[in-house]
Amino acid sequence: MNEYSAVTLPSLDHAGIAVVGLGYVGLPLALAFAREFDVLGFDLDPGRIDALQRGEDATGETGQEDAPWLAKLRLSTDAKALAGNDVYIVAVPTPVTRHKWPDLSPLVTASESVGRVLRPGNVVVFESTVYPGATEEVCIPVLERTSGLVFNRDFFVGYSPERINPGDHTRRLPDIVKVTSGSTPEAAAFVDALYRRIVRAGTHLAPDIRTAEAAKAIENTQRDVNIALMNEFAGMFARLGMDTEAVLEAAGTKWNFLPFRPGLVGGHCIGVDPYYLIHKAQEAGYHPELVMAARRINDGMASHVVARLLRAMAKARISAVGARVLVMGVTFKENCPDLRNSQVAGVIAELRDCHAQVDAYDPWVDAVQCQAECGIEPIVQPEPGHYDAVLIAVAHRQFRELGADGIRALLKPGGIVFDVKYLLPREAVEARL
Helix, strand or coil: CCCCCCCCCHHHHHEEEEEEEECCCCCHHHHHHHHHHEEEECCCCCHHHHHHHCCCCHHHHHHHHHHHHHHHHHECCCCCHHCCCCCEEECCCCCCCCCCEECCCHHHHHHHHHHCCCCCEEEECCCCCCCCCCHHHHHHHHHHHHHCCCCCCCCEEEEEECCCCCCCCCCCCHHHCCCCCCHHHHHHHHHHHHCCCCCCCCCCEECCCHHHHHHHHHHHHHHHHHHHHHHHHHHHHHCCCCCHHHHHHHHHCCCCCCCCCCCCCCCCCCCHHHHHHHHHHHHCCCCCHHHHHHHHHHHHHHHHHHHHHHHHHHCCCCCCCCEEEEEEECCCCCCCCCCCCCCHHHHHHHHHHHCEEEEEEEEECCCCHHHHHHHHCEECCCCCCEEEEEEEEECCCCHHHHHHHHHHHCCCEEEEEEEECCCCCHHCCCEEE
C-alpha cells in the first residue's frame, strides 16, 4: 500500500466494470472487457441503448464476433445503475467550442455521475482525450466533491488514452499498444494489469497521468502538422502548375520520406486534439507557433478545395452559378459512418454560397443523422449524366468500385471530376488536390 491510501484496490479477478459512454471508444472497450468481466455499459442516449439492445451498432465498429458479448452487456441510461461497480471507465467525447476552446462539459457531467456512486476502494479510469493536467485539475475535484471521498485515500484514478481508429478493422482495440497510468504506483499497476487482460499487443505504463495525457495529445498533433505540410505543398504546387501526387511519389522513393498526403482534416482526433494542447501551452505562457499554424492551414482546407474546384470549372467554361455539383462522401474518412467535424460540410456550404446546386452522396451515412449533425440531406443515388462537376471528397470503397468510368458516367458532356483523395488515375480527372 502507498503512504496515502487507507483502502485496498479491487480484486482484478472479480472486478465489476462500468463503461461510461458507448460511442466509438466506449463500446469496443465494453465488449472487450465483457469477455472477462461483468460489465455495465452506460450512455445518456436512449436511442443508442435501444439500438444496442437490438444488437445494432450505428458506428460500424462491431462485427458478428462481438454479438455474444454485446448480448452479455448490461446496458442502461439510468445513472443509478452505475452503483456497485469497482472500476469506472469514462469514455465520453471531449469536443471544442466554436471558438476552438476545450469543452470539458461532457467529462464533468460523467465525473459527477460516477462521483455520486463512488465508494471506497473504487478506481476511475479516464480515456477521453484532454490536455496534460485535466484529469487532476478538473475530474478529480469533481469526483471528490460529489462523492465526499478523498482522492488517493478512498479512491484511485487512472488515465489510459483511447487509440481507436474508426473504420479500421485490421487494427482494433486488442491490436494497439495501450498507454496506461495511475495516481499511485499501486493504482498504476492495477490499471496496467487490467488493460493487459484485453490488449494482446501489450501496454506501456507511463510514469504519471500527465505524461499519458500529453502522449495522446501529441500523437494526433504530430499527424496534424505533417498533413498541414502536405496541404501547403499542394497549394504551392497548384500555383506552379504541378501534380502534387507525382511529386510526393517521387519523394517517397527515399526510405525516410513520410507517406502523408494532403486533404481535408476532420474527425474527433486530428482536428480537435491540437486545440487541447494549444490551450494548456498558452495557459503556461508558451505559444506553440507550428501547431497553431498547422491548425490554421488544415482548418482552411475546405475553402482551398472550393477555390480549386471553381478554378477547374472556370477552365472548362462552367459557371458556378446554377451548376449541378455532386460531392461524393460526407464522412470525415473512408469506409466509416463517422461525421464528427467533417470538413465536407464546409465545402458544400461554400459551394452553395456560390449558388451552385449541390447534391451530397454518401452510402455510409444515416440520412437523419447527417441532416441533424451537418445540415446536409444526402441523396439516395446520383443520376447518370446529371452533373457539371463531381468532387470526390472521401475515398469510400463503393466509389473505388465505381471506377473512373462509373464516376465519369455521372457527368454531363464537358463536365469535370475533381479528385481530392487521389482515388482515380491522373488521366481520368481534370483536377486533383
